[in-house]
Amino acid sequence: xxxxxxxxxxxxxxxxxxxxxxxxxxxxxxxxxxxxxxxxxxxxxxxxxxxxxxxxxxxxxxxxxxxxxxxxxxxxxxxxxxxxxxxxxxxxxxxxxxxxxxxxxxxxxxxxxxxxxxxxxxxxxxxxxxxxxxxxxxxxxxxxxxxxxxxxxxxxxxxxxxxxxxxxxxxxxxxxxxxxxxxxxxxxxxxxxxxxxxxxxxxxxxxxxxxxxxxxxxxxxxxxxxxxxxxxxxxxxxxxxxxxxxxxxxxxxxxxxxxxxxxxxxxxxxxxxxxxxxxxxxxxxxxxxxxxxxxxxxxxxxxxxxxxxxxxxxxxxxxxxxxxxx
Amino acid sequence: xxxxxxxxxxxxxxxxxxxxxxxxxxxxxxxxxxxxxxxxxxxxxxxxxxxxxxxxxxxxxxxxxxxxxxxxxxxxxxxxxxxxxxxxxxxxxxxxxxxxxxxxxxxxxxxxxxxxxxxxxxxxxxxxxxxxxxxxxxxxxxxxxxxxxxxxxxxxxxxxxxxxxxxxxxxxxxxxxxxxxxxxxxxxxxxxxxxxxxxxxxxxxxxxxxxxxxxxxxxxxxxxxxxxxxxxxxxxxxxxxxxxxxxxxxxxxxxxxxxxxxxxxxxxxxxxxxxxxxxxxxxxxxxxxxxxxxxxxxxxxxxxxxxxxxxxxxxxxxxxxxxxxxxxxxxxxxxxxxxxxxxxxxxxxxxxxxxxxxxx
Ligand SMILES: C[S@@+](CC[C@H](N)C(=O)[O-])C[C@H]1O[C@@H](n2cnc3c(N)ncnc32)[C@H](O)[C@@H]1O
Numbered sequence: 001x002x003x004x005x006x007x008x009x010x011x012x013x014x015x016x017x018x019x020x021x022x023x024x025x026x027x028x029x030x031x032x033x034x035x036x037x038x039x040x041x042x043x044x045x046x047x048x049x050x051x052x053x054x055x056x057x058x059x060x061x062x063x064x065x066x067x068x069x070x071x072x073x074x075x076x077x078x079x080x081x082x083x084x085x086x087x088x089x090x091x092x093x094x095x096x097x098x099x100x101x102x103x104x105x106x107x108x109x110x111x112x113x114x115x116x117x118x119x120x121x122x123x124x125x126x127x128x129x130x131x132x133x134x135x136x137x138x139x140x141x142x143x144x145x146x147x148x149x150x151x152x153x154x155x156x157x158x159x160x161x162x163x164x165x166x167x168x169x170x171x172x173x174x175x176x177x178x179x180x181x182x183x184x185x186x187x188x189x190x191x192x193x194x195x196x197x198x199x200x201x202x203x204x205x206x207x208x209x210x211x212x213x214x215x216x217x218x219x220x221x222x223x224x225x226x227x228x229x230x231x232x233x234x235x236x237x238x239x240x241x242x243x244x245x246x247x248x249x250x251x252x253x254x255x256x257x258x259x260x261x262x263x264x265x266x267x268x269x270x271x272x273x274x275x276x277x278x279x280x281x282x283x284x285x286x287x288x289x290x291x292x293x294x295x296x297x298x299x300x301x302x303x304x305x306x307x308x309x310x311x312x313x314x315x316x317x318x319x320x321x322x323x324x325x326x
Numbered sequence: 327x328x329x330x331x332x333x334x335x336x337x338x339x340x341x342x343x344x345x346x347x348x349x350x351x352x353x354x355x356x357x358x359x360x361x362x363x364x365x366x367x368x369x370x371x372x373x374x375x376x377x378x379x380x381x382x383x384x385x386x387x388x389x390x391x392x393x394x395x396x397x398x399x400x401x402x403x404x405x406x407x408x409x410x411x412x413x414x415x416x417x418x419x420x421x422x423x424x425x426x427x428x429x430x431x432x433x434x435x436x437x438x439x440x441x442x443x444x445x446x447x448x449x450x451x452x453x454x455x456x457x458x459x460x461x462x463x464x465x466x467x468x469x470x471x472x473x474x475x476x477x478x479x480x481x482x483x484x485x486x487x488x489x490x491x492x493x494x495x496x497x498x499x500x501x502x503x504x505x506x507x508x509x510x511x512x513x514x515x516x517x518x519x520x521x522x523x524x525x526x527x528x529x530x531x532x533x534x535x536x537x538x539x540x541x542x543x544x545x546x547x548x549x550x551x552x553x554x555x556x557x558x559x560x561x562x563x564x565x566x567x568x569x570x571x572x573x574x575x576x577x578x579x580x581x582x583x584x585x586x587x588x589x590x591x592x593x594x595x596x597x598x599x600x601x602x603x604x605x606x607x608x609x610x611x612x613x614x615x616x617x618x619x620x621x622x623x624x625x626x627x628x629x630x631x632x633x634x635x636x637x638x639x640x641x642x643x644x645x646x647x648x649x650x651x652x653x654x655x656x657x658x659x660x661x662x663x664x665x666x667x668x669x670x671x672x673x674x675x676x677x678x679x680x681x682x683x684x685x686x
Contacts, residue, residue, distance in 0.1 A: 031372050031421065038420040063425065071419050071429045104430070226346065233490060235498035235550070258501050 026193035026212065028137045028160060030060040036184055036219050037064065040158060043133065043223050044072040050131035051079040052119045053138040053146075056091045061136055066105040069093055078131065080117045080124055088117030090127070119146065128153055133223070135159070144170055147180070147220075156223055158183060160191070163216040166272050167290040167316060175275070176285045181228055182275050183219030189273075190215040218276070232277045234262035243268075246307040251319055253309060265325045269307060269317035286319040327451035327459055331390075336382070336413055337440040343414040353414055358393065359402045359481070360410050370408045372421075378412040379423050382442050383435075394478055395450040404460065404470075404478045406446075453479050453534055473514035473529075480533040488542035491549075492517035498546075502553050508569040520549045523573020552576045559584050564597075566606040579613050596620070601667045617662065625655040629669040643679035654680040 049065050056062040056079040065077045077093045089112050097107045115121040119128075119138070128134065128149075137160035138146040148170060150157050165171050174180040192211040236242075238261035243252040251267035254260050257274045267286055278285070289306050306313040334354075343353045351361040381388055391406030403410055415421055417428050417439065428436065449456060460475040470478075477485060492499040492511060499516045509515025518529065524545055525532035536542070556572045557563075589612050596608045600623065607619030625633075634650050641648055653674040659665030675683065 030425070034421045038418075067422065067425065067427055067430055068419070071427065233498055235491075235502060258496055 026137065026195050026214065027058055028060055029192060029194060029211075030063060032186060032191060033060055033064045035187075037135070037158070039184055039225055039227070040221075040223055041072060043156070044074060046073060046075050047132040048076040048078070048130060049074055050127055050134050051077075051136045052124055052128065052134060053082065053136045054079045055081050057081070059136075062091065063105075065135070066093055066108070069103045076131075078127055080113065080119075080127065082117040082119075085116065087115060088113045090117070120149065125149075125153070128155060132156060133158070144168055147171060147174070151179070158219060158221045158223060160217060161220045162214075163189075163218055163272060163275075165220070166275055166318075167288055172288050172290075176287075178280050180220055180222050181278065181280075183221045183225065184227055185218045185276060189217070189276075191217040228279055229281065231279055231282050232257070232260070234260055236261045238262075238264040244309050246309055246314070247311065249307050249319075251307070253307075253314060253317075260320075260322075262322075263325070264322065267319050267321055269314065269319055272316055272318055274318055274320065282322065282324060283320045284323050286321055288319065289314075289317045327455040328449070329459070330448045330450075332446050332448055333443040334446050335440065336417070336442045336444065339410060339444065340414050340417045340440075343418055345411070345415070345418075351411060351414075353410065354401065357400050359400060360414070361403070361407055370412070374408070375412040375415075375421070376423055378409050379416050382413065382439055383423075385438070385442065388444065390445045390447055392447045392449065394456060395448055396481060401448075402478055402481060404449075404475075406444075410444075453530075457530065471513050471515075471518075473518035476530060476533055477514060477517075480530075480537045482537045482539075484536045484539040484542050485533070487540070488517060488545055491542065491546045492520060499549060502550065505563060506553060506556060506567055506570070506572055519573070520545055523552060523571070523577070524548045526574075526577065551580075555580050559586050559589060560593075560609065561586055562590050562593075564593075567609060570606055570609050575610065575613055584613075601661060622661050623667040625667060625669075625672050629667075629672050630655045630674060632669045633672040633674050637674055641676040641679055642673050643675055643683070646676060648674075648676045650674075652677060656680055656683065 051059065051061045051065070054061055059079065062077075062079045065072070065074065068074075069077060074093075078090060079092075080090045081088045089110055092109045092111065093103065093105070093107050094109070095107065096103045097109065100106065113121075113123055115123045117124065119125075119142075132155070134150060134155050134157040140162055143161055143165050146159070147161075147165075151174065166175060171180065190213055192213050194210060195212040236259050238252075243254060243261060243264070245252055246269065249267070249269075251269050252261075252264060254268050254270050257270055257277055260268060260270065269289070306315065307317060308314060338355070339353050339358065341354060342356045343351075345351045350359065352358065353360050378388065388409060389406075391409065392404040393401040393406075394404050395401055416423070419427050419429050421427075428439070431439075449459060451459065456479045457475060460470070460478065461472070477489075491497060493514060493516070494500075495510075495512055497511050497516070499520065500511045503516065507516060507519055509519070511517075521529045521532050536544075552573050555576050556567075560567065592612055593608055596602050596611070597605060602608065602620045603623050604619065604621035607621060610619040611617065630653075631650070633655065634653065639647050639649070641653065653676055656673050656675050657665045657667070658671050658673045661667070665671045
């Protein structure tokens with residue numbers, strides 16, 4: 001299972017220790033939540049928000065929404081706590097229960113759950129059914145399952161995930177069909193999470209006490225945002241020398257997103273980081289080399305899934321086409 | 327030129343605050359351009375941002391800010407961009423300080439912030455005056471580059487469009503030109519260089535002439551042409567090519583035909599010539615034939631002394647006798663004819679003769 005890559009290799013001993021303790025316990029910083037969610041303000045009005053992977057006592061998601069309950073005009077806020085083996089609880093804010101004229105964390109209602117707060121438990125699914133938007137940082141290791149459940153119940157969401165997930169077979173199909181896309185993201189494409197169990201192995205300049213730096217982290221959402229309607233400015237002209245064709249698929253290799261030629265009509269292979277600049281009005285996503293070449297069928301039995309140039313394999317590519325041409 | 331110190335309440339600055347990709351950052355009932363579209367985004371840390379809010383909440387003074395008044399009664403923040411954005415973002419509820427949002431403060435606390443007065447210098451004048459003034463005042467905090475100052479004066483659709491191409495990290499101009507230009511797009515070095523080239527060194531005149539044009543396509547296509555031309559006639563890239571005044575060369579020589587292969591052969595020889603001390607000048611030299619670009623190595627004191635003794639103090643031109651201090655060294659066989667900077671190829675001429683000779 002692709003785990004988030006930390007800056008430096010975590011030593012075996014530490015890794016083991018970390019695994020034994022809580023591997024998925026990365027807590028998102030309030031400032032990162034603020035920076036992303038400020039772009040979605042208008043979506044929250046009159047909505048039921050559900051944070052279903054959140055340990056509300058620790059989570060800044062809960063903090064964010066409870067402090068902003070009135071400001072955002074929420075209808076209801078619910079968070080469930082997860083316990084490995086015992087029954088858990090949920091927190092909820094609905095109205096000014098204490099009658100102080102304001103709706104905030106002082107109006108929190110705590111209710112025990114029958115089950116352990118697993119997002120897959122019938123109880124939690126029931127809450128999911130009642131809510132409009134799910135906002136959380138689910139465990140990376142359960143990401144596929146987590147997203148599958150969201151789609152099964154047709155919910156709106158803003159969640160933290162790793163960029164590797166883009167090429168998971170199930171997730172990729174959703175990306176291709178424009179049913180899920182990337183949010184604004186963390187600055188520099190890496191997030192500092194609050195973590196009590198790991199030591200931070202980030203390089204000195206980027207080291208922060210009590211934090212772990214994880215690169216390639218992003219927000220995934222299916223809520224409309226301005227960002228995905230901004231055209232990528234293209235300026236390079238296509239030339240045969242600069243953009244070689246793959247041996248096994250009729251597409252050109254574009255090794256940097258910014259070098260996408262402005263005048264090439266056919267299929268182009270770009271790195272996965274392209275997703276951050278993807279505007280569905282400008283480009284169409286055709287396929288992805290990691291997904292077994294399936295959607296486009298260049299894969300030959302018994303060979304690797306990657307495309308190659310002069311026999312040399314090229315790492316993970318998304319295949320796209322410029323919609324504004326032709 | 328009019329400069330006036332005024333107090334502006336935060337309440338007025340945050341009125342109509344918007345911050346988005348499409349319109350840039352705007353406040354003061356839409357009349358204040360806080361950060362024009364595609365302007366440099368200073369990397370402002372959360373800690374700096376927070377301390378601005380703390381200062382305001384405690385009622386301590388912030389440093390003076392500068393606003394420029396444009397012809398159409400709008401204003402531009404020349405200094406104080408980040409502080410202004412921090413304040414506006416806080417009041418808009420976009421971040422919290424000590425887990426407290428603006429909207430969670432008591433009425434009194436909120437009023438205190440909204441009533442806080444920023445000290446702002448309003449400056450007004452014609453373009454020339456503003457520019458001179460900006461260059462003279464010592465702006466506290468983030469020092470602005472010359473081009474950033476010009477950008478504050480010659481605002482308009484042309485500049486907005488030009489910045490799309492030249493002023494962002496990873497912008498198109500950087501992508502095609504970073505091998506050939508020094509500096510960084512966000513500090514406006516690329517924009518400055520491009521205008522410098524296209525305008526034959528009259529940046530401000532060019533900017534004022536184009537200020538109200540709808541787009542900067544002319545500048546961008548010119549820049550593309552310069553880069554294409556450069557990489558066509560000098561296809562073998564060397565790091566010495568970065569920082570050469572390619573635009574000036576393009577202006578002068580793009581209409582003439584050159585044989586790229588012949589140029590490359592000559593460059594190879596010159597690169598290995600010890601007497602060429604300025605290797606980056608080779609590119610200018612092969613086109614202009616002006617030796618000054620090469621900084622040809624000069625004779626050392628030891629070489630001069632040897633030649634002087636050999637000539638027994640006699641100037642080889644006028645045959646007069648001179649002291650060493652009255653003479654200058656000269657290549658017997660000129661450098662361009664294959665003469666080297668060695669003591670065998672050194673002759674001492676009296677100052678007068680040398681002037682006449684090199685004057686030609
Ligand atoms: C990566 S942490 C993020 C916590 C929090 N959302 C934040 O960003 O601060 C993942 C959280 O999911 C919880 N969790 C793990 N497995 C879960 C499951 N099957 N169902 C619900 N929550 C789970 C963990 O206890 C942990 O609190």
